[in-house]
Amino acid sequence: MCFSLIVGKDATQDGSVILGANNDWPGYPGHILYTPRKQHGKDAKSLLASGKEIPELDETFAYTHTTTAYTTGTRDESWMYGVNENQVAVSIMGVYAFKQIPSANGIEADDLTILVLERGKTARQSVEMLGELIKEHGFSVSSIEGAAGSVVMGIADPKEGFWLEVIPGGHWVAKRVPDDMISVRPNCFGVQEVDFQDPDNFLWSEGVAEFAEAQGWHRPNEGTNFNFSSCYSDDVAICAYGKADDPVNAYRRWRAMNIATGIDYPLDELVYEAVPKEKISVKDAMNILRDTLEGTKYDLTKAPEAGVHKNPFWMEVSSSIGQGGTVLSMIAHLRDNMPNEIGGQMWFSLANGHLSTFLPCYIGSKGMPTEFKIGEILEFDENSAWWVFQELGELCYRNYQEIAKKEVIPVFRAMEDETLALLSVMEKCFLELYQENPELALETMKFFTTGKALIALDVAKKLSRKIKGKYLANVIM
Template sequence: MCSHNGRNGFLSSSLCLFVALMLLSANAAACTTFAITPGASEDGSMYVGHTNDGVGKDWREIDDISLLYVPAADHAPGTKRPVLYDPNSGSDAAGGKRGGNSSLILGYIDQVPHTYAYYTGSYGMMNEHQLLSGECTDYAKVELGPEPGKRIFYSSELSDVALERCTKAREAVELVGSLIETYGYYGTGETLIFADPEEAWVIEICSSLDEEDGGGLWVAEKIPDGEVFVAANEFRIREVVPGNPDQLHSSDLFSKLEAAGPWSPAAGTLDWLEAVSYGEYSHPYYSLMRIWRIQDTLAPSLNLSPYVENSYTKAYPFSITPDEKVNLTGAFSLFRDHYEGTDFDLSRGAAAGPFGNPYRYLGPDDAHTDFQNASYEQVRGGANPRPISAVFCSYSYVAEARSSLPDPVGGVLWFGPAVAYETVYVPMYAGATGVSAAYTVGDRLTYDPGSAYWTFALVTNWAMLRYDAMIDTIVAEQRELEAESTALVQDTDRQAALLIEAGDAEGAVRLLTNVTVSRGDAIVDAWHDLTGRLIVTYANGLVTDPVTEAVDEPGYPAWWLDETGYQYGPRVYELDELRATGGLNYTESTVWVPKNATFREIQEYI
């Protein structure tokens, strides 16, 4: 695998080609991200989570379903780092149908003498110094297109540059802010989290409100230690107060907003969300319901209501103190959610089908379009709730940083391919120099059982045939594998730390790399085995025990039969009379009647 210095191999395209490709590209970025600070975690770890709920190719010119490890590199004086166009920057529709990608270099920045090793996909995830990052796309009032030499940065490249060059969260925020002000920003609104073992910051970004201005707008806020932050496709920073030591912002933020009109000093304290965004991303509760769900899950004592007045509600605070401190398994579980047990439970009701399938086919009203503006709000025919675990998820991860351990050991990227609810999070150490090959490949248009993405995506899709039965087997296997990984990490932590303490840093790297690669391979192999068992057991609408050879025909649940007209099926010859009889229900019982019984006599039984 190559470092970003190798990006010089990409050739610039003409501006005409660039514009054409911009019009062709349509991808998705509708993610959920969180940060759990050390004071809010059970063992003092910092956690940053991100679901990459996307469709299409990213800046790497590959589908955004795989992981890339970028090694550390030294660079000669005068070297330039190319900044690549990201096709994901201009579309927010999970149902985007158009394709196309570009290798266009929008511009160059001065390269630094040394860049750090890090993991990235569509966005940077974690570097060798335990700097973590997460992301979600937001709806901004103005979303300008890129312009070579003028607006060259989107959030994906910003997160990568930060991980290449920074070791601390605040340092990353300051670098990102300076790059935006110097080189300009294009595309959708964005929330980025940067966290190190001790502190976490949120930076939110959008295009300048003046198209002639090459720069962008940004604000950042520190997450208080002991608290949890979550974002889900809506800006989360509200009041911006000059001089607040826990906030940073672009140097000309206030003057630009005043000149453009959405804010004036006479209006009082600047509300970042109201000034630059209309709020919700796709339809009412598309974003805010996920915010509510995670905050309510972690702090039920707050008695937060899932119902709000509008997009600009202040019902959900910037960050919350959890009722109980969160451990690693709890962090994973935040992403494994379809609103179970609430009024919005996607695993129940007619839409979930007879077997509790929590996933929905996306329709035109479910995906993102600009449904509101300054004057109007589009009232749609209806939309499905947007769950945290979305069926169009490319991958998710929980990145962990631990101040008690050396950087190569303390940083662990727990990476899960495909849909979060049915994935298995595999540990990848900050100090490793490679990962299992299965996690580095994959294309949505080509089924590849050798890729981690398709290994897990197949199980999710197969489970939807009889979800309520298969999910228990899937979760049991998932828990067993993740428990084994947790024990393996604990043992590896001790061994690697001792090697480093003894001066054998190279031995530690070999150990961390071996564990990272072998554990990834083992989990993919285990999931292939599970896939085979699920296919055999649940093929053809039957439930087959491959050990005992017993075959069961469980059919459908009674409530589903009742709601789908089963009671009007061929249980008597008098079908016309049966259909004309109102108030019938599926009886769940079998009775014997005389062979010459009339339909009126049969009615007494049915």
């Protein structure tokens, strides 16, 4: 389960492009890592998840990224989101209702995001680059055990964003997000009609329509336009929440559009993008990613399963955007009116984003403190930031109305608001200092973001101790 959004530059409050994403993989710790720019030898190879090798570039870019501690093929950490030194951001969602087209081992979902981070110069160039690599090496389903799906990716830079949707065998399309719109993707394909006369807003693999026609999925002689989702999605999903109209995808799509526009679209209407009722801020993106459907006609707290404490996180696989199984969330705030090191602002929250807090980071900050880089599955570690926030979230489930709403959420929202207000002032200082001494400016930014992260971690630990004493009679979970 994952979810992503892209906001075009004319739909944001400051003219930036915003890409946000939730990584939902219950119980698997999330890490925030930094990879520096690297030089590679003449005959160097890049190892793919399948074990296949492809030629490496002479040089790959630096990037900050999130990752999850589970194994996919040759990779011991998987499902990366992030931003590279060129302010190219990427997110990824598994797709589980797709035409099962035979393909040999080639590039997989987990390879695509790393290739964008290492090689992406712009969003458009990244799409084209992936298209060439897929054409040469093929594309196959993921090696993730139990979720061998296809993929939809969000790729953005400070000027534009795209959704790239790929099918096993190597066919794909990419759709540009209109500058004045917010666009979203749950775990399903969303590109519908493709205009092959509009290469500014659509990119595609050679023969994508012709292949579908040959299979009988596309019938142009009946006067229908080529619809990628209709042709390449399937009515049979490999898991319980694969189709576009399954509740877990439909409710999340509906809620994101409902928040952004104020419109109550029919649940079965495939609305993935719209002009927002108001310009969208980073804070607005945070609130969409952690939304729980509370206060809506689909309020999960009113279900019998929510119990006497009306806990919205009772579902194993939730129909709300914010989920108990969210590993981490990322928001990339991409701005071209300042140096990349400062313009590429990232926000991260660990574990359940509704019961956690978003923390700032920059391209120039080169990652987060050590505590945010560690944590293994089934091994509680009080030194791991992910495990600390995970435990706090689970404590909230014991008495959601009292613990979450009164003890935890107000504290973390106040921290976010304070940090956002501070950064509106601090960034002016960073920029002034950058003109005189870039290295000192970046060190100052790192000091600020590291400090904020460690303060939030300390607050989370104190909240856990308070909750155990006040509500659980010191029972250690």
